[in-house]
Amino acid sequence: MSLLTLSFDNGPDPEVTPRVLDVLASHDITAQFFVLGKQLVTEEGRCLVARARDAGHLIGNHSFTHAIPLGEDPRPDAVEAEIAATDALLAPLVPAPKWFRPFGGGGKLGPHLLSQRAVDHLVRHRYSCVLWNSVPGDWLDPTGWPERALADCAAQPHTLMVLHDIPNASLHALDGFIRRAKDQGLRFTPERPSDCVPILEGRITRDITGLVAPGA
Numbered sequence: 001m002s003l004l005t006l007s008f009d010n011g012p013d014p015e016v017t018p019r020v021l022d023v024l025a026s027h028d029i030t031a032q033f034f035v036l037g038k039q040l041v042t043e044e045g046r047c048l049v050a051r052a053r054d055a056g057h058l059i060g061n062h063s064f065t066h067a068i069p070l071g072e073d074p075r076p077d078a079v080e081a082e083i084a085a086t087d088a089l090l091a092p093l094v095p096a097p098k099w100f101r102p103f104g105g106g107g108k109l110g111p112h113l114l115s116q117r118a119v120d121h122l123v124r125h126r127y128s129c130v131l132w133n134s135v136p137g138d139w140l141d142p143t144g145w146p147e148r149a150l151a152d153c154a155a156q157p158h159t160l161m162v163l164h165d166i167p168n169a170s171l172h173a174l175d176g177f178i179r180r181a182k183d184q185g186l187r188f189t190p191e192r193p194s195d196c197v198p199i200l201e202g203r204i205t206r207d208i209t210g211l212v213a214p215g216a
């Protein structure tokens with residue numbers, strides 16, 4: 001039986017996240033949300049994180065500004081400005097262990113994702129770094145993404161899918177997608193496939209040279 005883990009990036013959004021949480025609750029699915037620090041500066045954003053946490057979802061750090069991938073960010077304090085500044089808002093809401101997902105610009109994997117300083121920070125603070133193996137493009141095609149999503153699920157034993165709880169992305173087709181996935185025998189799990197977690201609680205679990213900018 002194939003497994004599917006859902007993750008939602010770039011939120012929380014006051015219009016969309018509550019409705020995504022409702023859809024997940026109606027299907028009894030636990031997912032993972034990778035949130036942006038800039039969305040947590042408001043009380044409303046922090047309350048949405050608390051609601052997701054209380055519903056049993058895992059919450060991770062997805063950088064503060066989501067502007068430049070860490071491997072391409074020239075700022076000497078990029079790690080502090082993106083990872084640590086988000087953690088300062090997130091840590092009071094969400095207990096350890098700490099989760100981080102780098103953003104890749106359209107979901108691409110490669111050396112632009114991380115800098116060596118970012119890796120050092122993640123290891124020192126015992127983060128788990130969570131990647132993905134499916135990006136069906138919900139933000140590009142809010143109605144058609146389930147076709148690609150189901151094809152990805154059919155092609156591998158355990159899919160860790162990136163969706164987005166932002167306007168004009170996954171929400172419109174989410175309920176229908178989950179129904180089709182269940183009809184096709186996919187089993188939803190909050191567990192992540194190990195090959196999508198190159199750093200686990202501060203321990204580098206595999207060769208990550210392809211994910212780290214050289215010399216950065």
Ligand SMILES: [Zn+2]
Nearest residue numbers: 009010066103
């Ligand atoms: Zn993102």
